[in-house]
Amino acid sequence: MITTRTATQADLPALLEFEQGIVAFERPFDPTLKPDPISYYDIGELIDVDWAEVIVAVDGDLIIGSGYAKERTSEHFVEPETYCFLGFMFVSPDYRGRGVNGLVTDALFDWAKERGLTEVRLRVYDDNAGALRAYEKKGFRKHMVEMRRSL
DSSP states (O other), X not given: OEEEEEOOGGGHHHHHHHHHHHXXXXXXXXXXXXXXXXXXXXXHHHHHOTTEEEEEEEETTEEEEEEEEEEEXXXXXXXXXXXXXXXXXXXXXXXXXXXXXXXXXXXXXXXXXXXXXXXXXXXXXXXXXXXXXXXXXXXXXXXXXXXXXXX
């Protein structure tokens, strides 16, 4: 049975592997990523701070998925003043397509609601059709597109 729980420092080795899995998966979407090794997150800090929550999905004792939620401050001209930002979404390849991302997302939504946050945001590559579909199933909609150009 697959369940979710709050991550602990003991989970860090598996989570660091997941981070590299995310980097490897995203590398084809972003040619501006620096050469390996790179790191996106300070996962250990995110586990310890009170303004973030790291969730793991587990099948028994095996960690099979992850995600984090952070409380962030909006731009001064936007409401609400604070919002929940999701990141570090990863599911082990053998467990993809089994609703694990949805379980992690629901746990992160619960954390955000407990904190009184009323909006959730995330970033996803526009060419990542699978991720876009998964997030749209959870009610996300595109809001703004960031565009880039080399000079």
